[in-house]
Amino acid sequence: MAQAKLNSKVMSILEEKIKLIHTEEGAIYLVGPVQLPVNLYGETVTFHWYCWLNCEEVTEDFERIIDKLSSVNLAEMQQSSVLAYGDFENGDDAIIRMHSICHTGDIFGSKRCDCGYQLKESMKMIVEHGTGALFYLANHEGRGIGLFSKALAYILQENGYDTVDANHMLGFVNDSRNYDDAIRVLHALREKPVTLITNNPKKIEALQASGLPVAGRKQLWGDVSEYNKNYLETKINRSGHLNEDGTCCND
Numbered sequence: 560m561a562q563a564k565l566n567s568k569v570m571s572i573l574e575e576k577i578k579l580i581h582t583e584e585g586a587i588y589l590v591g592p593v594q595l596p597v598n599l600y601g602e603t604v605t606f607h608w609y610c611w612l613n614c615e616e617v618t619e620d621f622e623r624i625i626d627k628l629s630s631v632n633l634a635e636m637q638q639s640s641v642l643a644y645g646d647f648e649n650g651d652d653a654i655i656r657m658h659s660i661c662h663t664g665d666i667f668g669s670k671r672c673d674c675g676y677q678l679k680e681s682m683k684m685i686v687e688h689g690t691g692a693l694f695y696l697a698n699h700e701g702r703g704i705g706l707f708s709k710a711l712a713y714i715l716q717e718n719g720y721d722t723v724d725a726n727h728m729l730g731f732v733n734d735s736r737n738y739d740d741a742i743r744v745l746h747a748l749r750e751k752p753v754t755l756i757t758n759n760p761k762k763i764e765a766l767q768a769s770g771l772p773v774a775g776r777k778q779l780w781g782d783v784s785e786y787n788k789n790y791l792e793t794k795i796n797r798s799g800h801l802n803e804d805g806t807c808c809n810d
């Protein structure tokens with residue numbers, strides 16, 4: 560498309576689907592909703608999909624931002640997104656999942672972790688509940704260490720290190736995930752309380768610390784196999800995850 564400037568018709572279509580969210584470092588541009596029909600366990604379910612982009616430039620003139628997109632190679636730095644379901648803004652009782660991206664688990668169906676199962680299962684819980692959202696956090700690969708480092712950590716794990724020790728040996732803290740942007744986006748989409756789908760108290764703490772009214776917690780366990788048994792036990796014993804009785808076993 561040999562077009563230097565976006566025409567006004569294109570801008571008028573896009574403008575009303577973009578929202579500016581101020582952050583400490585600049586801005587988040589949230590685009591959506593896009594109607595997204597999804598194959599969920601053989602049934603077609605339509606979600607309202609949003610995607611967001613962090614940017615240093617803060618402007619209500621979205622044409623300035625769109626103009627820059629073709630030159631910044633966004634595919635090299637993955638963006639995060641949200642699948643909302645039902646009346647997420649106004650529904651009284653919504654459940655949400657903050658899902659950390661897992662290339663191996665979510666895409667390939669790796670059984671070394673329970674991420675793929677948790678992704679599909681939380682989507683199903685949201686649909687069955689009637690109102691909710693799944694936040695898919697693209698900068699959380701390997702608890703924030705990135706995919707390449709995760710491959711290295713897996714090799715260490717194959718040689719006897721647990722998930723926490725493997726990350727430490729590579730010079731990473733165990734968990735460097737940050738939920739600030741996701742929380743900002745959540746605030747932009749909904750102000751009412753939410754119930755979290757999680758086994759991880761740190762997620763509850765992060766959301767509560769941001770001033771978000773958390774109504775409760777729903778647990779999500781399952782898909783235990785010989786391949787991920789050690790991984791799941793480490794989550795409970797070393798990473799502060801709650802076990803199925805809701806007790807925190809952090810050391």
Ligand SMILES: [Zn+2]
Pocket residue numbers: 661663664665672673674675
């Ligand atoms: Zn995973």
